[in-house]
Amino acid sequence: MEGMYKGRKNAKTAIPRSENCLYLNVWAPETVDDAKRPVLVWIYGGAFSVGNCSRPLHDGARLAHESGCIVVSLTYRVGAMGFLGSRTLANSAAGEWPLVTLEALRSKPSASDSIGVGAGNWGLWDLVSGLLWVQNSISVFGGDANNVTVFGESAGSIAIHYLLLSPCVPEGVFHKAILESGVVATLVPRTTQAVQATWDFLVRSLCPHHLQDDEAAQLEYLRTRVSADDIATCLRPLVGKRPRSEYTPTLSELQRLPQAREDLQTEAFGVTDQWGPVWDGVFVDADFVERAFTPLPPRSKLRNGRSGIAVGMCADEGTMFNFLIATAQSLAAHQDLFHPALSSDLGRVYGFDTRELKTIKASGSEKARRDQQAFYTCATYTGDTQFTAPILDYMAMHSGLSAQAEHVDVYGYLLAYRPSSRMLEALTVVPEMTEEWAAFHTLDIPFVFGLVGSPDVDGHAFVSEMSEYGVDPDEDDGSKMAPGTAPPTASKGMTKAERELSLYMMRTWTTLARLPTTEDGGREGVKLPDGSTWLPLRSYRADSEDPASIDNIHLLAIGDAPQAPVKVRARPADEPIRVYQTALSQHPFAQQRPVAGEASSLQERVDFWMHKPITGTAAKSDASEGDKDQLRMCRYLQNYYGFLSTPPRFISWSAA
Template sequence: MTTAASEPTGSEPEPEVRTAAGVLRGSVDEGVAVFRGIPFAESPVDQLRFAAPQPVTGWDGVRRAVSYGPPPPQAGHFGMDALARESVGTDWLTVNVWSPEPYRGAGLPVMAWIPGGAYSIGMSSLPEYDGARLAREGGVVVVTLNYRVGMEGFAHLDGAPANRGLLDQVAALEWVRDNIGAFGGDPDQVTVFGQSAGAGSVAALLAMPRAAGLFRRAIAQSMPGTFFSAALAADIAAACAAELGLRPTVADLTTVAPDRLPAAGDAIMAKCASFAERWGPVAHRSIPFSPVVDGDVLPVTPWQALADGAGRDIDLLVGHTRDEQRLLTALDGMLGQVTEERAETALEVFAPGPDGARRYRDGFPGAGPDELYELVNSDWLFRMPSLHLATAQITGGGRAHLYELAWSAPGMGGVLGACHGLDVPLVFGNLGSGQPAALIGVGPSPAAEELSARMRTAWTAFAAQGDPGWAPYDVEQRLTQLFDTRPTVTAYPEETSRLIWRDHSIPVLPLLDR
């Protein structure tokens, strides 16, 4: 998709760089050189459908790089399927670069963004991911990327490698390693960062041998804790394929046009609850796709990998929002409407251990059904996986910095609190664009601008030096940066939840009934 920012502005000269595949000509956005829609792998269609990404073919002459590449096929959430259909072409695997100094030898830190979207949606062309402000004010080279989502990227199929979406991310990072110097970036100073499924991808990359050496630092914002066993992933893939009257094989599914395939995942998501006895918690949350611990591409969970020392030489910044679940409850139409029965079901499904539900009720004695429902869902899906990632990093001999975003979103009447996704516009500084910016309210307040500046400064300082500006987390003091109207550093604020989950490891999610 081409946005208004895609075309050259004014009379500024169009920047050119030479990459390994050929020469690119970009545009200029308020002093930042921008290159959009750069292919990092061949189009994964036809004979390359459901295959690992393949090296891109070069080109002769100068290639214009002023328009975003088309996104991969998308699920129907938030109208993303329709948005994807507006784009033409199958060059799904592209990167975009914003650089304040697009000259070889500048040696700037590089920040490579992995979009989120429940592993079912996600595209780098969304306006909230525009990297111009982060690059210009932070003195970094910003890269955003596309990767295959849904069945194309994460369905566990016979005849296809597992975790193709993650392999796409590795290929994009290999492109960064080989080419970012031409854009003024330092290939030895790469930070991967992402939110939600993007953060889960960052965590997976930390555990993947194929990604070793491709980045020096990692930022995981609201990491989801869903990592599937091969058996669970294969069973879900079989259910998706059955919606089309097909088997979960490459031979069968290549007969389906790419833009038709997401509908099968959407159909399964709509009736996920009927599979609860087989799929367990992910059926209750309607999560049909996640990284698969297959023993090869992803050998073990990120928590196990970090505890074993896989991230010892990687600087890690990880955190979550205070009210992760609030927005998701609102999207389900249940804000303020959670019944005692629904809260009890959530506690039984998501609280850890045989007495987890009782521990939540004892730990939060004044909480009604809405709060209990929000707490246990927030903890299971985002907050405790993020906290445990920091703890695993320390266990393995590495260093981690922890944060919580506690600032309440003023948009939508202020009912959403510090909800999931609020960090994205704050980190990029795009407070007036895209769906998440609706959380900020009309006309960003001085408080929002100030908080955004603080977070951008922390993120770019971390990318440059491995230090976001507060002390590392440890298991005794548990120092945590709280981003709020008045930011403070304090002991981890969700202490009751931490204690409930303290002795509980986050497992590979199994198939319950084979």
């Protein structure tokens, strides 16, 4: 729906934009194979606000060629079209025909057989529909519907975790999953209270006054007279902030809003310009958040993903966010958007004083040093709260499980490689800035798809045996190059070592996709391209007595760079990039301290966000005595939901 980011020449205007957007792409290898092929299903990211299947970066042809798998990419609605909810929508009959069975693909069920779908998770229902299409139709392309692996990055990875935990997803629509930079704890669901506030704001701003008391007429008006662009424009002036929150109050609202959500009473609730899954009580059921902060259930209780899960992250997840926080003063302004107690905690742990930052006056090299420190400080706590801490905490939970057959095998990886300037030249429009981002969020995508090369030559990387790839149908049908002619030398794109790493990652993802889907399949681990065996997280236990300790994590390290801003030596273009299995505590990523606070080790930063409440607040619970401690209270949840004294809870649409 939102076009493309950076495509080939004239691609953005050539691709039509329409709400008729629910399509998918299928790539099948040309080689003949009598056996049914494993299926890889890609789910794109984009903060649930942007994203599409039209980017050359997501072209699955190379991956299909190298893996021998069928590659599918699913489109799902984003932004308001994907995640706008309200009481009115929840009560609307328009949501009574979800594609939750294969039969629903063929005929609409009768009114008596309809299934309520809640409201607000339309984009997630789209993914269910796409996976059902795969189950129903992929055999026509030679795919095995009984061996489907979903893989996604960022919001796509988060969405997969939602699919794993939701009681509404039909059983057996996917069998393995690869979560690249995202789990549910990265973006927990928005409450119906916050979502209803966004709806009310849109109604007040966009609907005629004479419809004020007619909810049905307001709904019809927004559906037929208001575009998605109008909604986005309406919400755009709101203040966005990271670490992300389900509401983004302005500074004046920040002073007015009470400390606890239940104390709002008749106060107008702050609204957001950010999107994501909704705690609707249906797709995201009442105890969903509680389950998201625990390991996956045993295989027998898991509806999908029983044959293996991989979870990973990049070493510098936060650097591509808040990149405009590039001065000490802007870091101080950023802190003004947080609760004062949380801001004080951040200053202590990440090594800055907000009051001092506001008064700093420096020039020359000292200013440059302080500004760089401000950028990496903001990048570190942003990456920690949204990605690093939730993902490592999730790995630690699975590392603490006993090595018994009833648990699903969960594998961990860390991408800690900093791309070459050549690769950045081909990948981004601002290579000088992205070089400072180090091993940034989304870096895994070009390696997994093998698609970053020289735009002047073919737009893709040369990998394996193919001599040419990625012709633009509007400019070249491939006939201009004589058979056997080598392609021009690329001045941009992956180095030789990066191409080899790309091939390694594609083949690793392929091995996961080819794991047996039988009940006892995959018990021997994943065979890596170098002949070693990638063992599940629970296969290794350190001496730590704390099951939540990241010292228990033993993962696949792809590269050995520390977290920025620590410098690394220049690497020759043909020097192999190291890939090895290691205890996380032995990796440079965990051994260095990128910030100068009192408690800035990696373990302490994970504990800061995931296991400790904001200083001065009590983690009290209004639940019954028996289940008081079921949901841990921590800074991450307190910041996201705005509760400073009570755990978050499901609120039905009728009470929102």
